[in-house]
Amino acid sequence: MLKLKFLGRGSGLNPKEGNTSAYFEYKNNLFIFDCGGDVAGKLIQKGLLENKDRITVFITHVHDDHAGSLSTLIYYCKYILHKRPIIVCPCPSGLGEILKLEGVQPEDYERITFRMAFNKRFKDLFIRLLVADVVHGNMSAYSYAIEFLDGYYIYYSGDTDSTMHFLLSDLINNVKPDHVLLYHEACMYECPVHTSICRLYGLVPERYRSSTYIMHIDSIFDEEYAKSLGFNVVQVEKEE
Ligand SMILES: [Zn+2]
Numbered sequence: 467m468l469k470l471k472f473l474g475r476g477s478g479l480n481p482k483e484g485n486t487s488a489y490f491e492y493k494n495n496l497f498i499f500d501c502g503g504d505v506a507g508k509l510i511q512k513g514l515l516e517n518k519d520r521i522t523v524f525i526t527h528v529h530d531d532h533a534g535s536l537s538t539l540i541y542y543c544k545y546i547l548h549k550r551p552i553i554v555c556p557c558p559s560g561l562g563e564i565l566k567l568e569g570v571q572p573e574d575y576e577r578i579t580f581r582m583a584f585n586k587r588f589k590d591l592f593i594r595l596l597v598a599d600v601v602h603g604n605m606s607a608y609s610y611a612i613e614f615l616d617g618y619y620i621y622y623s624g625d626t627d628s629t630m631h632f633l634l635s636d637l638i639n640n641v642k643p644d645h646v647l648l649y650h651e652a653c654m655y656e657c658p659v660h661t662s663i664c665r666l667y668g669l670v671p672e673r674y675r676s677s678t679y680i681m682h683i684d685s686i687f688d689e690e691y692a693k694s695l696g697f698n699v700v701q702v703e704k705e706e
Pocket residue numbers: 477478529531532625682
């Protein structure tokens with residue numbers, strides 16, 4: 467099963483751990499989940515953007531720690547690689563407006579706003595993309611899941627509170643634990659815009675906990691406590 471590799475695993479206010487962002491490479495395509503302020507630099511320095519057929523970024527929402535360096539990534543693709551990256555974000559207008567203010571033209575990237583369009587574009591690689599609206603304060607925010615051709619799934623929550631987890635429950639009800647990897651944000655204590663580890667414990671049945679990797683951790687996050695509950699915690703790729 468394809469696992470995500472993480473460039474950072476911190477919350478927006480925990481710079482020591484870097485902005486939470488993950489990627490996977492698949493048949494010479496690069497897929498990236500979120501592109502916060504410090505992410506484009508890491509992708510460039512690691513050489514991950516080079517020699518790829520397609521570069522695709524899934525944006526969960528436009529907080530700086532999730533989309534802050536997207537314009538840099540698009541500029542790098544345009545001026546250095548002479549490529550148009552694909553940006554997946556259902557958010558009706560916000561992202562395009564922000565990019566425009568940063569000088570990025572709509573023709574510099576390909577925007578996919580509907581999962582059907584994504585499914586058509588990537589039918590050679592995946593069975594389907596699933597997208598769910600989630601609650602994250604006053605932001606338009608989305609969780610994503612990808613079903614691979616071999617029947618395995620990857621789920622990426624983005625930032626969300628604990629009130630709408632339809633996609634997560636859908637996967638838990640329909641996909642076996644050894645066929646899915648759940649990447650979910652969690653904070654230590656109750657918070658109106660994020661999911662506390664106690665809530666996540668209630669949402670994820672025991673048999674799915676070892677398939678669940680916690681990300682977007684704050685500075686007081688207790689990794690050992692999360693592990694004692696049966697969860698995994700994402701680890702960031704070591705620098706070579
Ligand atoms: Zn965040």
